[in-house]
Amino acid sequence: MTRIARSEDRPTPVFRECDGAPWPSDDELELEAAWAAFRESGDVQWSTGDEAPSANPVSPSLARSAPLRVPHTLHAPDGAATWEWEWDDVIDPSGSEAAGVSDIDARLGHLECVVRDRQRATADEYRLILAILDDAAFDPTPWVGPDPTVDRAWSDSRGRTPGAVRRDRVDLAERAAVAEIAVRLHLSEQTVRTRAAHARTLAVGCPMLWTAFGEGRFSEKHAVDAARMASTLPAGDADAFRRFDDEACAQALALPPAKFAVxxxxxxxRVHAESIETRHRRAAEERGVWMRAELDGMLRCTRFSPLTALAP
Incomplete structure (x- = not known):
C-alpha cells in the first residue's frame, strides 16, 4: 500500500497556459502517481505489445510462489487519504517455470557465444600482429624504402657490407611495424613484441593449442600461460613440444586460467628433457641484477630474466 499526501495549496487552473488543455484534478494526479509507483515496483511483467502473447503474464522471478495475485482495480475508500488495491488470484503459474528456465538458458547461450567471439577476435589480433611483423621482415621495402644494395654503383658511406645493410633494413622495418601497431592499438611496443612472440611459439611449436585458441575455445590468459611455458622448452626438441601441446591443450579446454597455469x-x-640441476644452473647464469647509485644514499636495483622479458 502506498500513501500519497494530498497537496492542499497546489494551483489547479482550469486550463494550462502552455497548451490550453484542462489541468488534471488532484484525484487524477494521485491515481497516475499510484499507477506509476506500482509499475516501478517490478511485481508485474508489463507487455509492450511487440512480444508474442504469453499464457501467464507473471514475472518468472515470482513463478515459484503460490498462489500468485495481480492487481485488479485501484480505488480510494470514501474519505480516505490513501489508495487501496483490489487483488485477483491468478491460476497456478507452474507452467511459467519452464519458460523462465528456457529464457535463462537462452541468455547463457548468448553469453557463451559473445565470449567465444571475443576470444576468437583476440586470437586474430595475435595472428595479425605476427603476420605483419613477418611480412615486414620478409619485405622491408614498404617500411624503409627500396633496397640500395641492388644498385651496382652503390657504396655505403659507413663501410657496411651489403649483407649488413640488408640485416639493418630488416631490423628497421620490424621496429617500424612494431611502432605503427603500438600507435594504432594504443599499446606499448613491448606488448606488441610479446604478443608476436607468444603467437610464434604457439603457431610453430604447439599447433593444437594455437588452433583451439583461434577457435575461441579458451581465453587469452590460457594462451599466454601456455606460450610462456612452451617457450622455455629446449629449442628443437620436437617430442617435448608435441607432448606439451597434447597434454596442455586438453587441460586448457577443461580448467579455468588459474588452475591451468599450475x-x-x-x-x-614433466616433458622437459633436461634435468632440474642443468636447468637450475643455466637459469642462474642467465639472470642478473644491476645496482646503480642514486641520491641521498639510495640504490636503484634492476633485475633481468628471460621470463620477465616476455611478460605481457
Whole structure:
C-alpha cells in the first residue's frame, strides 16, 4: 500500500497556459502517481505489445510462489487519504517455470557465444600482429624504402657490407611495424613484441593449442600461460613440444586460467628433457641484477630474466 499526501495549496487552473488543455484534478494526479509507483515496483511483467502473447503474464522471478495475485482495480475508500488495491488470484503459474528456465538458458547461450567471439577476435589480433611483423621482415621495402644494395654503383658511406645493410633494413622495418601497431592499438611496443612472440611459439611449436585458441575455445590468459611455458622448452626438441601441446591443450579446454597455469607448469616439468640441476644452473647464469647509485644514499636495483622479458 502506498500513501500519497494530498497537496492542499497546489494551483489547479482550469486550463494550462502552455497548451490550453484542462489541468488534471488532484484525484487524477494521485491515481497516475499510484499507477506509476506500482509499475516501478517490478511485481508485474508489463507487455509492450511487440512480444508474442504469453499464457501467464507473471514475472518468472515470482513463478515459484503460490498462489500468485495481480492487481485488479485501484480505488480510494470514501474519505480516505490513501489508495487501496483490489487483488485477483491468478491460476497456478507452474507452467511459467519452464519458460523462465528456457529464457535463462537462452541468455547463457548468448553469453557463451559473445565470449567465444571475443576470444576468437583476440586470437586474430595475435595472428595479425605476427603476420605483419613477418611480412615486414620478409619485405622491408614498404617500411624503409627500396633496397640500395641492388644498385651496382652503390657504396655505403659507413663501410657496411651489403649483407649488413640488408640485416639493418630488416631490423628497421620490424621496429617500424612494431611502432605503427603500438600507435594504432594504443599499446606499448613491448606488448606488441610479446604478443608476436607468444603467437610464434604457439603457431610453430604447439599447433593444437594455437588452433583451439583461434577457435575461441579458451581465453587469452590460457594462451599466454601456455606460450610462456612452451617457450622455455629446449629449442628443437620436437617430442617435448608435441607432448606439451597434447597434454596442455586438453587441460586448457577443461580448467579455468588459474588452475591451468599450475597444470601447464607441471606439464612443462614433466616433458622437459633436461634435468632440474642443468636447468637450475643455466637459469642462474642467465639472470642478473644491476645496482646503480642514486641520491641521498639510495640504490636503484634492476633485475633481468628471460621470463620477465616476455611478460605481457
Amino acid at each position: 597444470a601447464a607448469r607441471a606439464i612443462r616439468e
